[in-house]
Amino acid sequence: xxxxxxxxxSTIVGIxxxxxxxxxxxxxxxxxxxxxxxxxxxxxxxVLARQMILIVISGAELRVLFKIHFNNSESDRLRRIxxxxxxxxxxIAAAKTLDYMKELTNQVCGRICRxxxxxxxxxxxxxxxxxxxFYELYTDYTLDDxxxxxxxxxWKINGDFGSLVCTSYVEIMEPTAVTNLQYxxxxxxxxxxxxxxx
Amino acid sequence: xxxNNELLACYKVLSMxxxxxxxxxxxxxxxxxxxxxxxxxxxxxxxxxxxVKLSGRDMETVLGFKFVNLFSSENADILQRQFALxxxxxxxxxxxxxxxxxxxxxEKKTTRQFYWQASLVSFKKGAxxxxxxxxxxxxxxxxxxxxxxxNIFSNLxxxxxxxxxxxxxxxVLSQFSxxxxxxxELVGLSFSKLVEEAENGADRFIVEGLSNLSNCFxxxxxxxxxxxxxxxxxxxxxxxxSTHTKWLSINYQPILKLNRIDGFILLIEDVTExxxxxxxxxxxxxxxxxxxxxxxxxxxxxxxxxxxxxFMKDSVKSLIGNFHRDSIEExxxxxxxxxxxxxxxxxxxxxxxxxxxxEIGRIILKCVRETDIAIRYGGEEFLIxxxxxxxNMTSARIVAERIREDVANYKLTLASGxxxxxxxxxxxxxxxxxxxxxxxxxxxxxxxxxxxxxGRNRIITEGDSEAAK
Numbered sequence: 001x002x003x004x005x006x007x008x009x010s011t012i013v014g015i016x017x018x019x020x021x022x023x024x025x026x027x028x029x030x031x032x033x034x035x036x037x038x039x040x041x042x043x044x045x046x047v048l049a050r051q052m053i054l055i056v057i058s059g060a061e062l063r064v065l066f067k068i069h070f071n072n073s074e075s076d077r078l079r080r081i082x083x084x085x086x087x088x089x090x091x092i093a094a095a096k097t098l099d100y101m102k103e104l105t106n107q108v109c110g111r112i113c114r115x116x117x118x119x120x121x122x123x124x125x126x127x128x129x130x131x132x133x134f135y136e137l138y139t140d141y142t143l144d145d146x147x148x149x150x151x152x153x154x155w156k157i158n159g160d161f162g163s164l165v166c167t168s169y170v171e172i173m174e175p176t177a178v179t180n181l182q183y184x185x186x187x188x189x190x191x192x193x194x195x196x197x198x
Numbered sequence: 199x200x201x202n203n204e205l206l207a208c209y210k211v212l213s214m215x216x217x218x219x220x221x222x223x224x225x226x227x228x229x230x231x232x233x234x235x236x237x238x239x240x241x242x243x244x245x246x247x248x249x250v251k252l253s254g255r256d257m258e259t260v261l262g263f264k265f266v267n268l269f270s271s272e273n274a275d276i277l278q279r280q281f282a283l284x285x286x287x288x289x290x291x292x293x294x295x296x297x298x299x300x301x302x303x304x305e306k307k308t309t310r311q312f313y314w315q316a317s318l319v320s321f322k323k324g325a326x327x328x329x330x331x332x333x334x335x336x337x338x339x340x341x342x343x344x345x346x347x348x349n350i351f352s353n354l355x356x357x358x359x360x361x362x363x364x365x366x367x368x369x370v371l372s373q374f375s376x377x378x379x380x381x382x383e384l385v386g387l388s389f390s391k392l393v394e395e396a397e398n399g400a401d402r403f404i405v406e407g408l409s410n411l412s413n414c415f416x417x418x419x420x421x422x423x424x425x426x427x428x429x430x431x432x433x434x435x436x437x438x439x440s441t442h443t444k445w446l447s448i449n450y451q452p453i454l455k456l457n458r459i460d461g462f463i464l465l466i467e468d469v470t471e472x473x474x475x476x477x478x479x480x481x482x483x484x485x486x487x488x489x490x491x492x493x494x495x496x497x498x499x500x501x502x503x504x505x506x507x508x509f510m511k512d513s514v515k516s517l518i519g520n521f522h523r524d525s526i527e528e529x530x531x532x533x534x535x536x537x538x539x540x541x542x543x544x545x546x547x548x549x550x551x552x553x554x555x556x557e558i559g560r561i562i563l564k565c566v567r568e569t570d571i572a573i574r575y576g577g578e579e580f581l582i583x584x585x586x587x588x589x590n591m592t593s594a595r596i597v598a599e600r601i602r603e604d605v606a607n608y609k610l611t612l613a614s615g616x617x618x619x620x621x622x623x624x625x626x627x628x629x630x631x632x633x634x635x636x637x638x639x640x641x642x643x644x645x646x647x648x649x650x651x652x653g654r655n656r657i658i659t660e661g662d663s664e665a666a667k
Contacts, residue, residue, distance in 0.1 A: 045325030047243040050258050071258035129212050132223045133261075134235070134244045137324055 008172075009182050011052045013153045016168045017067065018183070019111040024157055024164070029082045029103050035158040038165075042162045044141040044152040050164045051075075052099070053105040057113060057122035061174040066112070068092045069133055074103050081161065102128040108166075111177030118184045121177065141169055149175055227257075231528055232312070232334035235319065238327025239263045240281065254284075256302050265332075267301040267564075268390045280316065285328055290320040297337065310338040357446075357466030365389055365412035370460070378466055379435070389464070396435035404430040411450070414459045422452060422459065432469070445473040499574040502559025507615060514583055517571065517633055531635070532582040532596035533642040534562075534601065534624040537654040539578035548619060550610070554620055558605055565600045580640065591659045594626040598657040608657060621655035628660050 021035045048069035057064040072094055080086075081098040087093040105128045113123050141152045149172040158165045172178060200493030226233065227246050235244040242263045250260050253268065256627040266274040276298060281417055284294050286487055295315050302308040312334045320328035351358060351372040357379075358371035367384045370376065379396055390408040397404065407430045435444050447469045453461035505513065518531070536542075536558060543551040555578065562572045562580060577587070586593035602622055610618040625645025629638045643657040652658065 037510055043325035046237075047326065049259065050261065074256055127209050129216055131216070131219055132244075134223075135219075137243070137321070137329075138325060141325075 008149075008175070009151050010179065011170070011183060012170055012178070013151075015115050015181075015183050016064075016112060016153065016166070017155050019115060020068075020108045020155075020166045021157055023108045023111045027082075027107050028078050030078070030159055030161070033157055033159040035139055036163075038156060038157045040156050042154065044154060044167065044169075045136065045139060047134055047136050048154075048167070051101070052131055052133045052136060053101050054129045054131060055105055055109045055125055055127075057109055057123050057125045059116075059121060061121055061172065061177040062123070063171045063173070064112070064123075065139065065169040066103060066105070066109050067136070067139075068108070069136065069165040069167065071095055071162070075164065077161035078159070078164070083168060098130055102130060115183075115184060119178075119181050121181075136167075136177060139167075139169065148173060229530050232332070233335070234334075235263065236265050236330045236334050238329075238333065240278075240330075243329070252300070260374050262477045268302075269298065273298050273301075281330060282328065284316055284318060288454055290318050293317040302358065310336055311341045313337050316373055352414065355446055355468065357390070357464070359384065359464045360468065361411065361462040361464060363415035363461075365408065367392070371463070375466065378444070378468060393430070393433055393435075397433055403428075404433060411462065414452070414462075417459055418460065419452065419454055419457050426450060428617045443470070444468060445470045499559070501555050502574045502580075503524055503556070503563060504559050504574045504580065507573060507575060510571070510575075510581070514635055517583060517585060518629075528586045528593065529629040530584045530586065530591060530626055531629060531638045531642045532584060532598050532626045533575070533639065533646045534580040534582070534598070534622050535646055535650070536578040536605075537621040537623055537650070542618065542620065546612065550612065550618065554610060554618070557608060557610065558620070558622065561604045561608065565597055565604060567597075570597070581642075591626065591628055591661055594628075595657065595659050598624045598626055598659070602657055616644070623649040623654045624657040625649055626657065626659040 017035055021033060025031055028091060031056060037165050049071045051068050051072060052069045054065065054067045057066060076093060076097045079097055083096075083100075087096060101170065106125075107127075109125050112126055116123050144150050152167065152169040154167045157166065217420055222274070226244075229246050230248070231402040232249045233254060234242055234249045242253075242260050242265060245253070245257075245259075245260050245263075250257055251261055254261060261552055266277055267341050271278055276296075280294055280296055280298075286291060293315060297311060297313050299309050299311050300308065313353040314332060314334045316330055316332045321329055330540070352374070354372055355374055356372060357375035357377075359367050359375050360369040362368040362373060365388055365390055367387050370384050375381060379392060381387075381392075384392070388409075390405065392407060393404060407428045410425050410428050414422060417425075423646050429450050430448060432445060432447050435446060445466045445468070449467075451463040451465065452459045453463060465606065497506050498504075510655040536554065539554070540553065540620050542554055555574075558580070559572075559574065561628065562582065566572050566582060566584075573581045573583075579648070582597065583599060584594050602624060605620055605622040608620065612618060622648060625642045625648065627638050627641035627645060641660065645660060645662075649658040651654045
C-alpha cells in the first residue's frame with residue numbers, strides 16, 4: 001500500500017499522486033516509472049508542456065480539476081512501450097498519441113473516482129479534453145477563500161520515455177464529508193474488486 | 199432532456215471546443231512572421247513555427263527558451279531596456295516598436311535584422327508573471343534590397359538630392375552628389391547658395407529660378423509646369439582649384455502629397471563631356487565652312503566665275519569615271535578662246551580685258567547646263583566638258599554656237615562711250631570610251647586652232663570637214 005499524508009490535503013494529494021502513478025504503470029505496461037517532485041522554483045499555473053489533457057471530477061462534496069501535461073515526443077515513446085508497431089505517418093502518430101493520453105488521463109481519473117467511491121463519495125467525471133499546454137495560464141489556482149477549501153498540486157512521472165506532469169486543483173465544498181477519507185486503492189482491495197474488471 | 203442527452207450535448211460541445219481550440223492554435227503556429235509570448239523571466243511559453251525555426255529548436259523544446267539568447271550581448275541589453283520600458287507602469291495598451299538584429303546559433307553566427315512589436319498581455323498576474331507578446335518581422339531581405347539600392351545609387355554617376363521647403367538639401371541620395379559639388383557634406387546647405395558659390399556668383403536668372411523652387415512648396419501641381427520653366431536646367435561650376443569648368447544638368451522631380459508639392463528630388467548629371475563635344479562640333483563646323491570657302495576660292499576663278507584647272511582635276515576625273523561606268527552615254531570637250539584678246543588688252547588696258555573675261559564667263563555660265571563643267575583653262579581660254587545623252591557633237595555644237603553667238607552679240611561699252619566688240623572661237627572633240635582626257639583636250643585644241651585659222655568667230659567640231667559658223 002502506498003503511503004499518504006495524515007491531514008486532509010495530504011490524503012487527497014496522496015490519492016491523486018498514487019492513482020496517477022499506479023494507473024500509468026498499469027496502462028503503459030511500464031513498471032520503471034517514478035513519481036518525482038517539481039523543481040523548487042515551480043509555481044502552479046506555469047506552462048508545463050506543449051499539450052495537456054483535462055478532466056473535471058465533480059460531486060456535491062468536492063470538485064477536482066485534473067490535468068496531465070505532456071509533449072508529444074515523450075508520450076509517443078510511452079505509448080510505444082505497449083504498442084510497438086511504428087506509425088510512419090506523423091499526423092496519425094500524433095492523433096494516436098493524443099488518444100492514448102486522453103485514455104490514460106481518463107483511466108487515472110476513473111481510478112481516483114473509484115477510490116472516492118470506496119469512501120462513499122460518488123463523483124462524476126467529464127470526458128477528457130485536450131488543449132494546448134499554454135492554456136495552463138488560465139487555470140485558477142486561488143487558495144482558500146474562507147468559504148471553500150482549495151488547494152493545488154503538481155508532480156512528475158518520470159521514466160525512460162521522459163516525463164509527464166500531473167496537476168490537480170481541488171475545491172472542497174463539504175469538508176466534513178471528506179474528513180475521514182481513507183486511501184484504499186485497487187491493488188490492496190480484495191479480489192472481488194479485481195474480478196469486476198475481468 | 200434526459201441525462202444521456204445532456205451528457206451527449208456536453209460531449210458534443212467539448213469536442214467542438216477542442217476542435218476550435220486546436221484549429222486556433224494551428225493558425226497561430228502557422229502565422230507569418232515571428233510570434234512569441236514570454237513570461238516574466240523572458241522565457242518562451244508560446245511560439246509559432248517561424249520562431250521555432252529561428253531558435254533552432256522544436257515546438258516542445260522551445261518552451262522555456264530564453265528569448266534574449268537570440269541576441270548578441272549588446273542587443274540583449276537593448277532588448278532588456280525595451281522590456282523594462284514596457285513593463286514600467288504595467289500599461290496594457292502600450293506597445294513598443296523597435297528594430298533589433300538577432301544572431302542565429304549557426305556556425306557563421308548569421309545576423310538578421312528584425313522589426314519587433316511588443317506589448318504587455320492584458321492578463322491576471324499569474325505564476326508566469328507579466329506576459330509579453332511579441333511579433334517580429336524579418337527585414338533582412340528588405341535591408342539587403344535597400345543596401346543593393348544604396349549601392350546602385352552610390353555608384354551611379356548621377357547626383358541625387360532631396361530638397362526641403364527652405365530650399366536646403368534634406369537628404370543626399372547618391373554619394374556622387376558630393377563629388378559633383380566638390381564638397382564633403384551637402385545636407386543642410388542651401389541649394390541656391392551651393393550653386394551660387396560653385397558658379398562663383400550665379401547669374402540673376404539662376405538665382406531667381408532657384409528662389410522659385412522654394413516658392414513651389416505647398417503649391418498645386420497644376421501651376422507647376424509654368425514655374426518649372428524658370429528653374430535653371432544647366433549650370434557651369436568651377437572646381438576649388440578654379441582650373442576646370444564643370445557643366446551640370448539639373449532635372450527637378452517634384453514629390454507630391456495630396457496633389458501639392460511637398461519636396462523635390464534633384465537629379466544632377468555631369469554633362470561636361472557633352473558640352474565639350476558640342477563645342478568641338480561647333481568648332482569643326484566653323485572650320486569646315488572656312489575650308490569650304492578656301493576650297494571654293496581655289497576652284498572658282500574670281501574673274502570669270504568659272505571653275506579653275508584645280509577643280510578640273512577632281513571633277514573631270516569623276517565625270518570620266520561615270521562615263522566609263524556607262525552612267526553617261528556621251529562626253530564632249532569644247533575648247534574656246536577669245537579672239538584677239540591680246541590686242542584688247544593692249545588697246546584698252548588690262549582692266550577692260552578683265553571685264554571682257556568676266557562677261558564671257560557670265561555668258562558661258564548662262565549657256566551651259568548644270569551638268570556641264572565650265573573651266574577657265576588659261577588666260578583667255580575656256581574648256582567646257584559636256585556630258586550628254588544625245589549625240590555628243592550635236593550637243594557640243596548647240597552649246598558652243600550659243601556661246602559664240604552671245605559673245606558676238608555682246609558689246610562692251612567703255613566710259614568714253616566707245617563700244618568694244620569681242621568674238622570667240624571654239625573646237626570640240628568627242629571622248630571615246632576609255633580614252634585619255636588629255637588626248638581629247640589636245641584634239642579639241644586642234645579644232646580650235648583650225649577655227650582660228652579659218653577666220654575666227656567660229657566653231658569646229660570633230661567630224662566637221664568644213665568650219666561651221
